[in-house]
Every structure is written in structure tokens, then in C-alpha cells.
Amino acid sequence: MFKKVLIANRGEIAIRVTRTLRELGITSVAVYSDADRNGLHVLLADEAYHIGPAPSAQSYLNIEKILEVAKKAGAEAIHPGYGFLSESAEFARAVKAAGLTFIGPTVENILAMGDKLASRELMKKAGVPTVPGSEGSIRDADEAAQEAEKIGYPVILKASAGGGGKGIRVVHEPKELPSAFRTCQSEGKNYFKDDRVFIERFVQNPKHIEVQVFGDTHGNVVHLYERECSMQRRHQKLIEESPSISVPLDVREKLGEVAVRAAKSIQYVGAGTIEFIFDNKTKEFFFMEMNTRLQVEHPVTELVVGYDLVKEQIMVALGEPLSFKQSDVRQKGHAIELRICAEDPVTFTPNPGKIRKYRMPAGPFVRVDNCAYPGYDVPIYYDPMIAKLIVWGPTRTECIQRLQRALAEYMLTGIKSNIVLHKNILVHPEFLEGTYTTQFIDQQIAGKKHRELFMFVDEPVFLIAAAIEAYNQSKSRDVGDYTLASQWKRYGRQKSMRN
């Protein structure tokens, strides 16, 4: 067993990893930037080291500095969490070169899946279904038009290295194609230093279904069933659940088989996720990409299958075989995760700042992976996600009821959050029926007024509370010349109203 492990990350995932390390008796080492001295991950870890200024490039992405700290602390292994350096082959290689263990896949695994275009070719060869599309990257707008005719509109253009909503364009008609191609290419070039673009069929009414896979160094690869992550805003996930209500039994088995085949074809080691685009009408699924890391939404799988995925990652990194076989893996009940973000619930603009009141839900089968606390200042430099609320129930219906209950307990003041957005989604018929697609937010929420989302509050409550507060403040300030006050009061009021 490792004695000491460094976590090259921040926020809730650093805390999540710390928890398993402690359960295994491993000393946990946190790292932090200038902006994170008060981060909960620092407060909860056994050891903590400063690694640089607030911008990620100079701290959480600074390979040299992180390795220097790992050596100084005497850590034997590094867990990268998600994001930051988790899918950097360069980092995985550097960790190995420094004589430490990278808790994650092999450098070859990361490289094989790091390039969207190359990974799709690889998957095609392994017999994994992919969306009909161009064989390779497209040279120019003319070639794009030819390919689009072959595939059939609508089509989607993607920068090879694109992601997070950047470098992606949907084209419904031929006349939109040339400008979409140009912007896609330039975004790829500007954001990812890669101007290759490919084109494929745009699946309508699409769902995002992914399969959790796990491999070890003994050649075992298993899957832990699917997660549905169709609830997205700005191409980023908001709600994840397992199992997916839209996947029939036979398709579920097939999804698992295909995912295992995909992972085996690259001798995958550790936790990984194979993302599919799922056609809810035809129940077809197509390979999108593989994420060679632990996912944000791994807890829904943990709650449904009952394994600690971080623990498995650590054991696999130690060279142990997986603690379970495919035949041991059973889906039990239903789990849903909500991402709680410091952002405007309608515009999704991040809203970092100081949290005043903070109380998390609790009670039966409620888990909160959290990094906030009262008085915590959400930094502007990183992802606005501050917590994940994950709930389990024996059925999807009970799970949703429990989530509604848990959300009602959640109190967060001082900054805007998307808690109220979740409340609205959880009572929406499309979510309740499970027919929602990745277009849900655009179609059902975008363009709504804040007032509509705040339907859980009786309108006068706001002004009554504000007025009583204003009254109390002015009473405590008052020095008391009421006679004069009453004279000018009326005049001042009228004047002010006129302007």
C-alpha cells in the first residue's frame, strides 16, 4: 500500500480523493494556489503545499512545481482528479520519469484517446459503432459540402481537439456550411492549436449515454453500466443519472459489451468512460469519445453498483487485480447527481464571490461532495462547481422525490447558484418521463425569466423581508429629529419619484 499520495487537484474532487486515501490509511497531500489557501481541500488534507499563483497555468497545470512538491513531501503516487492534468500524457510520463506512480491510465491509453479523430478511427477498427462521418479531417469548405451531401443534413462540424462547447457547429442547411467551417477551424486553431475539422451526422433528439469502464494491469476489463448525462447547459453536464430510463435491457447489455471491447482494444488500465451519442427513437448508439480519467459524475455509479471507484483506482495503480468480476457487477436502484454551481440559473454566467449562509442537505441516502462552507469565497479562476448532490433511491421516482426533498433543504446565500434551476428541472414533465434530450435546457429553460424560476416563493415574501430589514437598519441609525423628518419627507418622496 502507498504511504503517501499527492492530489494534483482542488475543490470537491480533491476532497473526494482525500476521503478514500484516509480510509485506506494513506497520508493525503493537498496542493493549493494563492486563490485556494482557504480551500476546503487544504483544510481537510493531512499535508498541504503551496504551488503558485491563482491562474491554473502557473499552479494546478505546473507539472514541474507539482513534481517538486511531491518529492519534497515524499509522496509515492499522484492522483490527478479530473480536469487540469488528468488527461495530460506529458504529465503521466513526467510522473513516471520522476519514479512516482500515476494513479490513472497508461501514457499510451491517454495518447490513444486524446485525439478525437484518431480515437474514432481506432474504435471503428475495434468494431465500435461510430456516427457516419468524414473518413479524415476536412481540408476546406468545398470538401465539407461534398461530405455533408453524402452524410445528409443536419451535420455537425467539430474541431479535432475541440471540447467544452468550443470548436463545434451544427449546420442545418448547405448555405450555413462555409461560415460554420471557417469559425470551427479558427476556434480549433485558437483554443487548441489544432485546425483540423471533421464532419458527421447530427443525431436529432440525442441523448448522452456513457459507460463506466475499469481495467487492471492483469488484462481484466469490466464495465459498471451506463450513466445518462443528457441534461447539459453550454455542452457541459448538469445532471447525471444511472441507470438511464431510455436504455432497454438488451441495449444496456450491448452497450456494456461494446464499451468493454473498446477499452480492451487499447489495453485500458484504470477508470475510464466511453461516451456515446444515443438516438432515443432508434435506440442506436455511436461512439463519441473516451475520457481517460475519473469523471465528475462517478458517484452515481458508485451508489448504484456499490464500489468505491477511487479505491479501485488506487489498487489498480498498485498492480492489484480489480476487486470484482463482471458477473459481480449489479445495478441496484437509481442514483442521480446534480451539479451545484455558483452561476446565474438562467444565463449560466459564473457568479463567484463570498458565500454567506450555507447548509447542505442530509438525511437518508443523500451524499454531498462539496468544497464550500459559510464565508467561503468562490474564486474566479476555476470552474464554478462547488458541490455535487447525489441521491439514491430504490426506483427513479423515489430517487427524484428524495432529490426534491434534499434540494428544499439546501441553503446557499450571498451568491447566485443554480439550485433553483435544478428545482425547476426536477418537476418538469420531460425530466420526470425521462424523455429529455441534450437540447432540454435550450428548449425549455433558455429565455425564461428569473421570476418564472422563482415559483417556489410567494412574491410578497421578498419585499416584506427587504422592508423589515431596511426598517431595522434605519431605526438603529436614526438620530431622531422626527419633526423635521416629517416636513421634508413628503417633498423628498415626490421629487425622487419624478426622476
Added chain:
Amino acid sequence: MYFEAESEGVHYQVSVSESKTHWKVGMRQDENDWNYFEISKEDYRYLDDTVSFIFKDSSYLIDVISKGTDYTVYTRGAYKTFNIYNEEALLHESLKAGGGLGAGNELVSGMPGKIVKVFVKPGDKLNQGDPILIMEAMKMENEMRAVSPVCIKEILVKEGENVESGATLVTFSKES
């Protein structure tokens, strides 16, 4: 106590009074009728600095954060910010409103007060932003300035004089 409130372009008039056992909050949106809410202090209580408010049998946990004249109310994941002027702030606003010289042909006092200092004499030509006089009201001194170039015609007040609201203080003609 009387307030003016504004949120997202909607104006409210608000009155708040308290007795030993109750709050009485009146609100009026634009020119609509007044709505009064009689709230038992049992139903609106401070727990630490969070408020527990039982309104129409519904239990709200409320946090109000104030910053200057902004009051943001957070409850049930929803939030709303009001710009609330109490009487003191209203005075400020109306002084500013009435104190601009150059809009009409005379400077009128926005409210009762005392002239502390007069900077000009008849015939003075002023540029925009030049001070005219200082008037004190509610223990605050407010400097009134010209909002456009003017020529002072007549000064109708003396330093130390008390003036009523609406009194003409200075007359002038506009300079182009």
C-alpha cells in the same frame, strides 16, 4: 416608516410599522392599491442573523444582505435585489434632483433647510459644475452646482437663512 423601493424597473412604495407583537408592511406597486400584510413577530423571527418566516403557512428560511441601498433577499434558492431608499437617502436624492442649476431659470430648494454659504453674486458667469451655494438639511451639507453655463441674475437668500421646501433661492439666465 416610509420607503421607496425599486427592483428590475418596478417601483414600489413601502410602509413598515411595528408593535410589540406584529409587523405591518404595506406595499404598493406603481399606482395600484396598497396591500397590507400583518405579520406576527412569532412568524418572523431572527435565528442568529437568518430569518425564519412563516408566510401563509409556508416556512421560509431567509437571508437578507444589504449593501448601501441594495437589499438582496435569498430564500429557497431564489433571490431578489431591491434598491430601497429610506428617508435619509430620499433627502439626498431630492437635493440632487432639485439642486441642479441650469435646468430651468431658477434654483429651487428641494426641501426645508438652512443656507450655509453662497458662493456667487449677481452678474457672475458660471461654467457647468461651478458651485452656487451650500445648503444644510438633516445635518448634511449639500453643495449645489450649475449643470450648464449660466449668468446669475438675483440671489434671494442670505447665508444662515432658513428656507422652506420649494423656495426659490437663485434666479439666472442661460449662457450659450
